[in-house]
């Protein structure tokens with residue numbers, strides 16, 4: 001596994017860069033954008049696939065072209081803005097079925113203005129023209145993701161439905177690399193408190209099912225480093241009512257209207273869910 005060039009102590013400085021690239025496996029580029037959302041570029045012998053597009057503050061195409069001259073198919077894990085707003089740089093993108101409403105709602109001007117404020121607070125250099133362009137640019141009308149696999153040439157990618165963080169979320173299994181890209185269903189902090197999330201019980205089911213896949217590592221959209229399978233197995237083992245019942249109230253801005261609470265399924269992972277909904281839907285019953 002190749003090392004990532006990003007050092008933790010340089011995190012603030014690096015966050016101001018347009019993109020930071022890690023190359024953890026052959027043909028796999030995990031690209032962090034200026035606000036720390038990641039997209040993953042898979043490069044085979046005859047084609048490439050970009051999974052997610054980040055916040056979209058800067059054009060990723062010059063970077064992609066430096067990595068590969070091959071045609072790039074863009075696929076989203078789900079429709080949330082930190083994965084989808086970068087679609088504005090592409091003409092054609094593929095979105096999982098059921099994610100269209102989220103894709104459109106998350107692209108509104110209020111959301112974009114909030115992201116620009118966050119970028120300013122983080123010291124991301126954007127001039128007036130770039131800011132105006134960010135607020136005004138259109139996203140492409142998405143194509144529905146109907147394909148169940150992609151043959152990139154020496155790299156076979158299987159689409160795996162993963163309802164949880166959103167109902168329509170999908171993951172990808174990169175077969176030759178024994179690598180799972182799980183979208184927002186697996187991160188150091190998993191958010192499961194939106195109205196478009198499944199219940200905790202359904203999410204746990206999704207994650208248990210994913211363990212049937214032949215993967216050794218998982219890459220996540222909100223961290224540079226891959227997790228090994230053992231860590232994921234420990235996390236999934238912790239997805240049970242006994243864990244949820246130990247959750248503590250936590251305030252997540254700008255979602256303070258939701259009764260969010262946080263539990264720790266295993267060391268290194270947190271899961272934030274809506275406690276009122278979890279009681280109501282029976283997810284906390286042992």
Ligand SMILES: [Zn+2]
Pocket residue numbers: 078080165184
């Ligand atoms: Zn999300």
